[in-house]
Amino acid sequence: MARTPITTILIPHPIVLFLLLLLLLLVPPSSAQPELDALLKFKASITNNAVALSDWAPPVPPCTASTANWVGLLCENGAVAALYLQRLGLEGAIDVDALAQLPNLKVLSFSGNSFAGPLPNLALLPNVRAVSFSNNKMSGAIPANAFLGMTALVQLDLDDNVFSGEIPASLAGLPALQELMLQNNMFQGGLPPFREGQLMNFSVANNDLSGEIPSGLSHLEASAFLGNKDLCGNPLLRCPYQPLQFSIGTIVMMSLVVAAAVVALVVVIVILCRRRAAPQQNNDEIAKAAVLVAHSTADPVSDPERGECPAAASQPNVRMTFLREDRDVFDMTDLLKASAEILGSGLFGSTYKAALSERQIVVVKRYRHMGNVSRQDFQEHMRRLGRLNHANVVPLVAFYYRREEKLLVYDYIDKTSLAAVLHGSRSRPGRKILDWPTRLSITKGIARGLLYLHNDLPSLTAAHGHLKSSNVILDSEQTPLLTDYGLVLIANQEHAEQHMISYKSPEYKHTGRITKKTDVWSLGILILEILTGRFPADFLKPKKDAPDADVAAWVESVARDEPDVLDADMAGEGECKAEMVKLLRIGFACCKAEVEERPDIKEAVQQIEEVKERQTVSI
Incomplete structure (x- = not known):
């Protein structure tokens, strides 16, 4: 009787099976390899990417199913669907050819970086639905046909760049476009003829556009068009060349009226x-x-x-x-x-x-x-x-x-500045004279306001930054109020260095930096000014023949005559002189050249609060 042959089934060794599975995990499937290569090619076109895109590296694949393994990616079904690379300090020439190898890419968001030069050729990405290059440094004219074929584009944000030339006419022909943000650029010419109700979110504010606003944009708010001096039409004012229907007699009459006007x-x-x-x-x-x-x-x-x-x-x-x-x-x-x-x-x-x-x-x-x-x-x-x-x-x-x-x-505030009161013409009739109690009260109010700014604006290096007598307002009750505070963070650096008081400090002259105690230094200068009536003009505005003049010379001139340096308007208050000198010395301590030797703002205010109108005599 013939025997039926037995088929032998070979089962891999467990170790071999483990190695096979590991290999499958580490080596991306052939369908993902083109995306990995495309992303690495794109990364190579970007500068300043060493830290921001450091995890863009094989053997880890960009996506695993819908999970992104690389920073700034959004994945769907194992493919890259979006790039969110915002505020990473990226620069360079964006390789759109590489991005075109990502067939499922729908969103590009590169806002808040430092990309410069012309707009990339986005027409190579016909499937992209949203693009944002806002708050970059891109410039130049955009070709009229730059967006031809981008039928899926819903959102385009190019605001806060330096684009010039005319707004591309091809934008008006995009069937899906709903948001277009082009404000804060240098676009010129007229607006393309967008369809009625096509755009739901739109702005071209602060450009150099001219002409009549198309009827397709007339439903938008006026704020979308502000900052363009030659734009007109609904929702702005009527264009001067819009025809009006009048009789000949009316036209003649109006001409006469206009001529007379x-x-x-x-x-x-x-x-x-x-x-x-x-x-x-x-x-x-x-x-x-x-x-x-x-x-x-x-x-x-x-x-x-x-x-x-x-x-x-x-x-x-x-x-x-x-x-x-x-x-x-x-x-x-x-x-x-x-x-x-x-x-x-x-x-x-x-x-x-x-x-x-x-x-x-x-x-x-x-x-x-x-x-x-x-x-x-x-x-x-x-x-x-x-x-x-x-x-x-x-x-x-x-x-x-x-x-x-x-x-x-x-x-x-029905007011005058402290500078005007201290340094106004002494021969002027009706001039306000500040006695010692008033000057002490003003000094304490300034100190309290400065301490409050430091407590409530802790992230600012110099919470005021521009403390001087002309930036202290006195109301009708002689209560001091600080103004022009908090400007250091938002002022142009070059202008701030030339004019703001903080940048006249010894620490900035020596180290190029201001500190938390820079406001204390300004307070010290102001205390000396209040008590002496001397305006530190030679320090604040150095003369051409003394460009290196600084606070030290001015303070030394005050200290040299102590206590006779006190303002003559307080001469009749001799019983208060000890307290005046105490405040004067607090001023000297606050404006020491060495930052470490100055009190901090809290300590300075505490010392000022302890000064009294007159010395207390114990019996």
């Missing part, structure tokens, strides 16, 4: 210019025109101090960002309607008083030297300042952001 306007302008050229003249209309520049564009604003006449302009409503809920809300139009006057012109810009109503008067400060701070950083810092609430700090009420300059709105 032009003649009258010329006469008024001539009269106003002559009046403004005269000294001590009311500057209401000039002030309003200067406020207007905050939402105009490249037109230079006339200089009120030179008596120049500004160009008239009509602008839509602009909403201010309010930081306090207990204030009446107003917009730029309300500011323009308000009676206004110039309060002063400083190193950062001009200050205006605007009376919106009988019960609402505000101070508008216009800052020109903060162009390097991003909108997001500026808004975040303003909200931080808006939360401050102290009896010796002028409250910040609202702000308006524009790249070239900013507006800060404060409560108006």
